[in-house]
Structures are given as structure tokens and as C-alpha cells.
Amino acid sequence: MRVGIKLEIDFAESDAYRSLFGPHEALDFLRRLGVEAAETPIGPETEEEALLAHVRKCFEAGLRVSLHPYTERTPHNPAFFSPDGDNLCRATHQHFLGFAEKAARIQQAETIVNVHPAAAVEIARQEQVARSVEFFRWARRWCGEREGAVRVVAETQIAPVAGETMLRIGDGWDELLEVVRQSSVEACWDFGHAYMNHVRLGRPLDPPDGLLSHVAHVHCHDVDREDHQPLVFGKVPWERLLGRLAACGFDGTVILEVPAEHFLAAGGLESLVRSVGELKRVVA
DSSP states (O other): OEEEEEOOTTGGGOHHHHHHHTTSOHHHHHHHHTOOEEEEEEOTTOOHHHHHHHHHHHHHHTOEEEEEEOOTTSTTSGGGOOSSSSOHHHHHHHHHHHHHHHHHHHHTSOEEEEEOOOEESSSOHHHHHHHHHHHHHHHHHHHHTTTTSEEEEEEOOOOOOTTOOOEETTSSHHHHHHHHHHHTOEEEEEHHHHHHHHHHHOOOSSOOHHHHTTEEEEEEOBOSSSSSBOTTSOOSOHHHHHHHHHHTTOOSEEEEOOOHHHHHHTTTHHHHHHHHHHHHHHHO
């Protein structure tokens, strides 16, 4: 396994990242901690030139980059996917996959694109499941034509709470397994999302064995009043969960998916150092 961290394209210009790393050069500091990967959020507004410059900078520092599109509440989301006609979701994700193909050439390694399944308000759940399957089948075929340069995975989503009308496909294990099996892609297990679904709705924290064997990517974070927190609160049993994956032969990337602001609120750079150190200990 390799340990990675969430890293925005503009981290070097971000006030939050500057406050977090202080006098340290961020990439050099992360490499000295033992971080080997970075996951970068992207969206419809992402400019290719800026993203690829970011990938080069990370690669030169020794970090392998994966991409994480965010499209919820937009027509670019897989809830609106169609393989026919001039479909905005398909066009947008074709750009994303194209970014990943170019990133793979820079990194000389496969690039993972971690996508949330469909999420929408006014589309029936089973229709969203069907569109998610259709979307990931299309994406898998696209990746297959690139001979392993890009791999798409489907992420565990966080379930809506009372009063929230959004439906998110893959917020339950059986549904995520249905999407994964029918589309023949692999999964990203988000520990924090699974924990929130468990404590708020009583859903199982651990996926069934049938899904566990399909996990190719991990988001690891703790929970305080909300998720995406440093590993300092002791709520999410992430060490046990990684142990289950290791027993299944998992050898992918574990992303510490924590925004700079949450590290700052939880103790600053020390919370990052502690989180990475604990992850490295368990991975080793």
C-alpha cells in the first residue's frame, strides 16, 4: 500500500495550505513524511494546462496523482449520463479521462479517476442506478481502449440525512456492489462516508466480502462533528478496516482525504504529521 493525501491544484497559492505548512515547502515536506501519492479534486471548470502542470510538479517531487471529479448538483453528474447524442455528462467526463491519460504519460503509471456514482433530486433511484451502471460501463470501455493507462473506480457515497432530498447512488453496500458488478469496475471504499452512514442510519460499517475483493482505492479520514477529519479523534476504526483489506490482498493507495482547513482546526501541522505517521505505521 502507498499513503497519499488530498492536494488541490492551487495548493501553493492557497492561504490555508500556506498556513498549514508554514516555512516548509509542501511537497518536499510530504515526501519526507513518507507520502507517496496525491489525490486532486477536479471539476468542469478545471483547466487542463493548470492540472497537468500540477501533475508534473507532484511527479517530480515523487508523488503519484489520482483525480477525483466533483459534479454533484450539476448536469455534468452521472445521474444525467447518456451514451447517445450530445450528452454533457459524457463530454465532461471524457475530458476528465483525457486529463488522466495525459497524467499517466507524465507519471509513467496508471492514473486512477475516482468518480461518485449518480446523485440527483428529481430522478427515481432505480433510474439513477441504471444510469450509474451505464456511465461506468462507458468509462470502463474508454479506459480499456487506452491499454491500462487510466482506471475508473466508483466511490462509496454518504447517505442523505432527514430533510435532504438528494439521492446518492452507492450509499449502501448492496447498491454499490450492484453498480460495480454490472459495470465491471472497481470500488473506492471511503471509510468516513461508511462510518457516517453507520452511526446516522445504522447501516453496516464494513462492506460484504463480495465488495471487499473489488476495492482498488481508499479514502481514509476520521470523524468529529463531520467527516474528512485528521486521524486524531479515534472514531473511525480505520486500522481494523485496512487490516481487512490487507487480508484480501489490497495493495492500492490510501488517501488521507482531509482539507487543509480541517488539519488547521485539529492542531495544525502536528495533526497532519500524526495522521500520516499512524497511516505509515499501519501500512508498513
